[in-house]
Amino acid sequence: ETGVTQSPTHLIKTRGQQVTLRCSSQSGHNTVSWYQQALGQGPQFIFQYYREEENGRGNFPPRFSGLQFPNYSSELNVNALELDDSALYLCASSPDRGYGYTFGSGTRLTVV
Amino acid sequence: KQEVTQIPAALSVPEGENLVLNCSFTDSAIYNLQWFRQDPGKGLTSLLLIQSSQREQTSGRLNASLDKSSGRSTLYIAASQPGDSATYLCAVHNAGNNRKLIWGLGTSLAVNP
Numbered sequence: 757e758t759g760v761t762q763s764p765t766h767l768i769k770t771r772g773q774q775v776t777l778r779c780s781s782q783s784g785h786n787t788v789s790w791y792q793q794a795l796g797q798g799p800q801f802i803f804q805y806y807r808e809e810e811n812g813r814g815n816f817p818p819r820f821s822g823l824q825f826p827n828y829s830s831e832l833n834v835n836a837l838e839l840d841d842s843a844l845y846l847c848a849s850s851p852d853r854g855y856g857y858t859f860g861s862g863t864r865l866t867v868v
Numbered sequence: 869k870q871e872v873t874q875i876p877a878a879l880s881v882p883e884g885e886n887l888v889l890n891c892s893f894t895d896s897a898i899y900n901l902q903w904f905r906q907d908p909g910k911g912l913t914s915l916l917l918i919q920s921s922q923r924e925q926t927s928g929r930l931n932a933s934l935d936k937s938s939g940r941s942t943l944y945i946a947a948s949q950p951g952d953s954a955t956y957l958c959a960v961h962n963a964g965n966n967r968k969l970i971w972g973l974g975t976s977l978a979v980n981p
Contacts, residue, residue: 789968798973799912799969799971801968814968844909846911848969856902856961857914857961859914861910861911862910
């Protein structure tokens with residue numbers, strides 16, 4: 757399997773709801789990172805997982821959480837959605853440090 | 869703390885021109901540097917990856933250089949085409965246990981027919 761696949765591609769949620777975004781990484785990619793990209797901004801690092809453990813986190817509150825599974829898939833969960841959470845959420849994977857990252861096409865989340 | 873800066877923020881050129889996009893970073897302790905392209909509302913496409921031990925990488929009309937000691941990278945686009953219009957982002961892969969990418973804000977390129 758090649759490439760990074762994210763689902764869903766688009767999502768509309770109401771403020772206060774919870775959302776789960778999914779990412780399927782390339783086989784053998786044991787590092788996965790999640791990024792938030794607001795309109796007109798560069799990607800902002802949310803957190804990173806290496807071999808199913810979180811090993812880095814950006815300036816995001818605890819209501820942003822994640823999981824990485826042994827089958828190279830991962831999830832980003834956001835609780836108590838706020839209007840400012842509206843953004844493109846990007847997943848990226850890498851086989852190991854020193855290698856480049858491959859990005860998925862992203863999930864466009866709109867909170868109303 | 870690693871900081872990445874891209875210059876210029878925006879660029880508009882006529883079709884056929886050769887152009888250079890610049891990326892600078894403050895900490896030379898990196899694993900690699902990656903150039904990405906992003907079309908409006910879309911995800912990121914990796915263009916070139918330069919390992920810290922390398923000086924340059926080439927792919928078609930694209931050439932990226934890396935001078936780690938001075939904290940600089942350039943992306944050279946030869947014979948630009950309207951299809952090259954996009955935002956180009958530079959990201960540095962920090963050394964150390966935290967493996968996150970540090971991003972520039974990008975250069976928005978418009979190639980006019």
